[in-house]
Amino acid sequence: xxxxALITLAHGSRDPRSAETITALTEKVACMRPDLxxxxxYLDLAEPGLDAVVDRLVAEGHxxxxxxxxxxxxxxxxxxxxxAAVERARGRHEDxxxxxxxxxxxxxxxxxxxxxxxxxxxxxHRVRELDAxxxxxxxxxxxxxxxxxxxxxxxxxxxxxxxxxAAFASSAPPAAGEAVRAxxxxxxxxxxxGVMMLAPxxxxxxxxxxxxxxxxxxxxEPLGAHEEVAHVILARYAVGAxxxxxxxxxxx
Numbered sequence: 001x002x003x004x005a006l007i008t009l010a011h012g013s014r015d016p017r018s019a020e021t022i023t024a025l026t027e028k029v030a031c032m033r034p035d036l037x038x039x040x041x042y043l044d045l046a047e048p049g050l051d052a053v054v055d056r057l058v059a060e061g062h063x064x065x066x067x068x069x070x071x072x073x074x075x076x077x078x079x080x081x082x083x084a085a086v087e088r089a090r091g092r093h094e095d096x097x098x099x100x101x102x103x104x105x106x107x108x109x110x111x112x113x114x115x116x117x118x119x120x121x122x123x124x125h126r127v128r129e130l131d132a133x134x135x136x137x138x139x140x141x142x143x144x145x146x147x148x149x150x151x152x153x154x155x156x157x158x159x160x161x162x163x164x165x166a167a168f169a170s171s172a173p174p175a176a177g178e179a180v181r182a183x184x185x186x187x188x189x190x191x192x193x194g195v196m197m198l199a200p201x202x203x204x205x206x207x208x209x210x211x212x213x214x215x216x217x218x219x220x221e222p223l224g225a226h227e228e229v230a231h232v233i234l235a236r237y238a239v240g241a242x243x244x245x246x247x248x249x250x251x252x
Contacts, residue, residue, distance in 0.1 A: 004064035004097075004241050005037040005057045008233060009050060009085070011070075011077055012042030013201040019046050021199035022070065024225035029233050036237075037062060043081050054089040054098065064097045066240035068233050070198055071103040072110075073137070075145035078103045101240040106152045106196065109228040114156065114194045117220035122192065125218045132163050132183040134193040134216070136176045136207040139168030146172050152196060163188070169203035176219075177210030184215055193219040198229070 008029065010022045022040050030038040037060075041053040048056075050067070057065055069082045086100045114135075122130075135156055137149035150166040157164025163186075167179035174182070176193055183191045193211045195204050199222055208219045223229055 003036055004066045004244055005062045006237050007053055007065060007067045008040045009067050009069050010042050012044045012046035014045050015201040017200040021225055025229060028225055028230040032230055043085060050085045050089055058093050058096055064244050066237050067100040068236045069103045072106055073145035073148045074103060075140040075142045097244050099240045099243050101236040104232050106148060107232050110223060111156060113223045113226045113228050118192060118194050121218040121220045127217045129190045130192050132188040132191045133157055134165050134167050134176060134179040135196055136167045136169060136193055137196045138203050139171040141171050149196060169207050175210050176207040177214035180211050180214035180216045191216050195220050195222050197222045
């Protein structure tokens with residue numbers, strides 16, 4: 001029996017670097033599981049959209065599809081946009097089983113990626129000393145999503161035994177520059193910024209711009225098309241694929 005197809009569903013961006021990263025990440029997933037049909041799709045601002053990808057997979061004969069939202073927090077896109085897009089796809093293909101998994105969230109593995117990206121930035125800027133950290137997330141009007149970034153910041157700072165401030169690129173204070181200035185006001189001069197976002201684009205660029213203006217010594221790149229992220233995508237897919245198996249088949 002053919003395994004369900006996998007769609008990696010990203011938010012989308014007008015910045016071409018974002019789609020390039022999502023494509024590279026999806027290709028990494030496909031290389032890890034060559035037995036799967038894996039395709040990227042976007043909610044907005046980039047092509048192809050979810051409807052177009054589902055249409056193509058159905059035309060190829062796929063009757064089961066697992067959608068994995070490439071989102072790091074449970075914000076508006078996860079709770080409203082993703083379910084609406086999936087429900088629309090189901091309405092177009094009522095004979096096809098389409099399930100959507102939990103978002104990626106912020107897994108422990110992502111802290112290893114965060115550290116790797118930060119080490120690269122520190123090497124690039126020849127920084128040998130740190131006395132404070134900032135962890136920047138995208139930001140949301142949903143306080144629950146922002147709280148997830150704040151928790152991640154506390155865990156990251158505790159791991160490195162450094163003071164840390166959570167910052168946001170939009171919708172919520174403090175901005176990255178404000179967070180860097182707060183550390184510097186406390187006498188800390190070697191402040192580095194990690195970015196808990198998946199792909200390059202306007203928001204990570206804004207974080208970098210504001211952080212350097214405020215005196216940050218290094219700003220990391222987003223998580224990107226990393227193997228650890230691909231493993232989490234496949235873990236979400238595995239749960240979604242099981243959900244498509246009828247109960248009678250599981251206990252036969």
